[in-house]
Amino acid sequence: MPKFILQIRIFGCKYNPLKSEVFMNAQKITEYIKNWLIDYVKKSGVEGFVIGISGGIDSAVTSSLCVATGLPTICVEMPIHQPESHVSRAREHINQLKERYPNVSDFKAELTPVFEAFKGLFSHSEYDPLHEHTLANTRSRLRMMTLYQLAGMNRCLVVGTGNKVEDFGIGFYTKYGDGGVDVSPIADLLKSEVYALGKYLNVPESILKAKPSDGLFADDRSDEDQIGASYDELEWAMAQDENGRTKEEFSGRKQEVFKIYQQYNRANRHKMNPIPVCVIPSEYK
Numbered sequence: 237m238p239k240f241i242l243q244i245r246i247f248g249c250k251y252n253p254l255k256s257e258v259f260m261n262a263q264k265i266t267e268y269i270k271n272w273l274i275d276y277v278k279k280s281g282v283e284g285f286v287i288g289i290s291g292g293i294d295s296a297v298t299s300s301l302c303v304a305t306g307l308p309t310i311c312v313e314m315p316i317h318q319p320e321s322h323v324s325r326a327r328e329h330i331n332q333l334k335e336r337y338p339n340v341s342d343f344k345a346e347l348t349p350v351f352e353a354f355k356g357l358f359s360h361s362e363y364d365p366l367h368e369h370t371l372a373n374t375r376s377r378l379r380m381m382t383l384y385q386l387a388g389m390n391r392c393l394v395v396g397t398g399n400k401v402e403d404f405g406i407g408f409y410t411k412y413g414d415g416g417v418d419v420s421p422i423a424d425l426l427k428s429e430v431y432a433l434g435k436y437l438n439v440p441e442s443i444l445k446a447k448p449s450d451g452l453f454a455d456d457r458s459d460e461d462q463i464g465a466s467y468d469e470l471e472w473a474m475a476q477d478e479n480g481r482t483k484e485e486f487s488g489r490k491q492e493v494f495k496i497y498q499q500y501n502r503a504n505r506h507k508m509n510p511i512p513v514c515v516i517p518s519e520y521k
Contacts, residue, residue, distance in 0.1 A: 262436035269421050270304050276419055277307055277393065284308030284339075286387040287395040288379055288414075290451050291325030293443055294397040297430050298422055299329070300437040302395055303337045310386060313344040314379045316351045317454040321446070328440050345382045351375060372452035376413025387418075396420040399427050401467060405474040406497060407504025408450070408463065415507060427467035463500065465493045473497035 277284065284307040287299045302309045311330045315323055333340045355371060383394045396417030402408040403423045409415045422430055427448070434444055447458040448467065460466050465473070473494045476486075483494045 262433055265425075265433060266301065266304065266436065269301050273302060273419070273421060274305050274307065277305075280393060280418075282393055283391045284310070284393075285395045286310045286312060286383050286390065286392045287397065288312050288314055288383055289326045289330055290397075291322040291329070291443065292446065292448060292451070293427075293430055293434050293439065294399055294402075294422065294448075295326075296329050296439045296443045297434045297437060298395055298397045299333065300434075300439060301421055303333055303340055304437075306339055308339050308341070308390070308392070309333075309337075310390060310392065311340060311342045312383060312386060313342070314347050314382055315344075316347045316375045316378070318451060319454075319456045321456065322449070322451050325440065325442050325446060328442060332438075332440060343386060347375075347378050347382065350378060354378070368453075372450075373410045373413055375452050376410035376450075377416075380413050380416040384416075393418040396423065398423050399425055399430050401427050401470050401474060404508060405470060406463065406500035407507040408459065408500065409507065410452075411507050414450075426471050428471060463496065465496045469493040470497055477501070 273285070285302040285305075287295065287302060287309065289295050289299060289311045299309065299311055311333065313323070313326055313330070330340075330342050334342065351374065354374065358367075380394075386392070387394045394417050396414070396419065398409055398414065398417075398420055399422055403415075403420065422433075425433065431444065447460065449456065449458045450462070463470070470493070472490075474497060476494060477497060481494070483491050483498065486494055
């Protein structure tokens with residue numbers, strides 16, 4: 237079979253894109269991740285995968301990769317006051333997978349009542365920005381618990397959907413929420429690379445065109461709305477940071493983006509680094 241190379245230009249940036257073209261050998265990457273997942277399942281002694289489907293590109297690509305292994309894959313919807321656009325995209329993707337693959341099953345956990353019951357235990361106003369952020373993390377942690385419940389019942393692995401920029405650049409995920417997983421198949425792929433892979437894997441066009449969103453708020457705010465920079469910009473900043481550049485070397489929008497990246501990177505180190513352990517001196521034992 238001839239080598240298939242996918243070439244795609246990403247225009248996800250609200251400003252002048254700081255990336256040019258993304259080249260990916262999509263076929264080889266797909267095969268590599270698929271085989272990696274199969275090997276990990278065999279070593280783990282489990283039977284398949286459980287993955288949360290949000291209606292976004294990361295979960296769509298990750299679930300497509302899991303399904304391509306031929307192993308049982310449970311696609312889980314977990315709405316909590318979710319915008320209808322998120323729900324419809326998630327359902328479209330799951331239906332597409334079920335039509336194409338016999339090893340796909342789905343489960344819907346309506347978590348809104350659970351979330352409301354939990355929220356009712358506390359008296360703080362949800363309009364307090366700090367409380368709103370805490371509740372957003374609570375949504376993510378309720379979903380993690382749901383996925384592990386299903387994984388335990390079905391002898392499956394919980395599959396993470398974080399990409400490289402989120403997991404190792406700005407730490408844009410919830411500690412012990414969507415950061416609580418067994419395997420991370422796309423964590424070495426930049427967001428632009430995930431989009432290119434999604435195109436190759438025939439992810440629904442509605443998902444490819446949608447603004448990235450973590451889905452942790454009742455409104456339709458995007459990741460860019462929260463962060464203040466697009467993923468194209470953050471990928472550029474991540475590369476500059478890895479090359480030892482400093483914010484003083486840039487001006488205008490590039491300096492602003494670089495500062496945003498570094499602020500998130502510093503603030504979220506506690507997620508990306510191992511849990512600190514207080515090591516007791518041997519003479520005290």
